[in-house]
Amino acid sequence: MSALSGKVQTVLGAIEPDQLGRTMTHEHLTMTFECCYFSPAPGDETVAQAPIQMKNLFWLKQNPYSSHENLLLLQETNAVREELHEYRKAGGGTIVENTTQGIARDLPCLKQLAKDTGVHIIGGAGYYVDATHSEATRKMTVEKLTDIIISEVLHGADGTEIRCGVIGEIGCSWPITDSEKKVLQATAHAQTELGCPVIIHPGRNPGAPAEIVRLLQEAGGDISKTVMSHLDRTIFDNGELLEFAKMGSYLEYDLFGTEMLNYAYNLEVDMPSDSQRVKALAFLVQEGYEDNLVIAHDIHTKNRLTKYGGHGYSHILKNIVPKMLGRGINQTQVDKILIDNPKRWLTFK
Numbered sequence: 183m184s185a186l187s188g189k190v191q192t193v194l195g196a197i198e199p200d201q202l203g204r205t206m207t208h209e210h211l212t213m214t215f216e217c218c219y220f221s222p223a224p225g226d227e228t229v230a231q232a233p234i235q236m237k238n239l240f241w242l243k244q245n246p247y248s249s250h251e252n253l254l255l256l257q258e259t260n261a262v263r264e265e266l267h268e269y270r271k272a273g274g275g276t277i278v279e280n281t282t283q284g285i286a287r288d289l290p291c292l293k294q295l296a297k298d299t300g301v302h303i304i305g306g307a308g309y310y311v312d313a314t315h316s317e318a319t320r321k322m323t324v325e326k327l328t329d330i331i332i333s334e335v336l337h338g339a340d341g342t343e344i345r346c347g348v349i350g351e352i353g354c355s356w357p358i359t360d361s362e363k364k365v366l367q368a369t370a371h372a373q374t375e376l377g378c379p380v381i382i383h384p385g386r387n388p389g390a391p392a393e394i395v396r397l398l399q400e401a402g403g404d405i406s407k408t409v410m411s412h413l414d415r416t417i418f419d420n421g422e423l424l425e426f427a428k429m430g431s432y433l434e435y436d437l438f439g440t441e442m443l444n445y446a447y448n449l450e451v452d453m454p455s456d457s458q459r460v461k462a463l464a465f466l467v468q469e470g471y472e473d474n475l476v477i478a479h480d481i482h483t484k485n486r487l488t489k490y491g492g493h494g495y496s497h498i499l500k501n502i503v504p505k506m507l508g509r510g511i512n513q514t515q516v517d518k519i520l521i522d523n524p525k526r527w528l529t530f531k
């Protein structure tokens with residue numbers, strides 16, 4: 183049994199699970215999303231290059247990935263700090279910060295934000311998608327990757343003594359690459375050793391979550407301590423959703439606040455509205471999955487901060503919870519989704 187057994191590990195150290203309170207299981211407080219820049223449509227070059235301003239906000243909401251400036255959340259620490267104070271006031275307790283290697287993880291910044299605001303912040307170990315893997319990472323053996331991930335949890339990451347409390351978000355593309363498969367195997371091996379929570383970013387295909395779970399299972403991973411993220415842009419058919427739910431992971435709807443006509447990374451996808459997300463949650467609750475659901479906003483671009491007219495980190499607590507209550511999800515079930523399920527997931531075995 184490890185020293186972390188029965189505890190949750192934040193960037194300020196291990197705490198008792200009961201201290202977490204309401205938890206967003208998938209956010210970013212500082213990161214760059216430059217890896218996923220998407221060229222603007224012909225004719226949109228000027229607006230794409232303009233500084234963020236009032237008259238461009240609707241365009242930005244529809245095309246968040248086509249403005250370089252918008253991808254640099256790491257420039258907004260002061261705005262994020264203010265938002266975290268607001269999050270506390272709205273009843274929030276904890277944020278799982280999913281930034282991993284490849285998208286400018288900054289644990290000292292997270293530690294300072296946790297100290298300044300009193301929000302419990304949990305950092306993420308491991309690697310984002312293949313497009314951000316270095317040549318050195320791609321050449322590493324599974325054993326080496328496992329050692330690095332374990333060390334990020336037990337000793338600290340990025341040359342600091344700040345320890346990660348979750349593995350992920352582990353990035354997977356569609357189709358999944360060889361390097362990503364190795365990282366998944368390393369994730370499962372590290373999880374076996376540590377008894378820790380894991381969170382996955384699946385590729386953008388309805389078959390991706392199940393394929394990833396199978397790969398983790400084959401490598402000995404504990405699916406009951408694994409969150410599958412971004413289901414709201416990945417699985418749309420209720421039958422397929424239930425098939426996936428049976429595999430036993432936590433099911434995460436984490437793009438609350440994102441409403442756009444065209445989803446640049448997969449034009450086949452109709453990005454759901456928040457109302458449709460709540461409907462999906464109500465469906466899964468009705469089907470008996472209330473102990474598997476977790477939710478978040480996955481803020482990863484500037485336009486989603488209140489500073490830029492966005493919904494901010496308190497949107498779920500202020501707007502989505504009342505909507506859930508009005509759509510057949512009762513208070514006990516809301517508390518499971520926001521408090522009990524994250525707590526169980528985040529507690530080391």
Ligand SMILES: CC(=O)NCCS(=O)(=O)O
Pocket residue numbers: 383412415437447480482
């Ligand atoms: C930071 C991150 O990976 N966000 C998810 C964006 S996506 O469009 O849902 O893949």
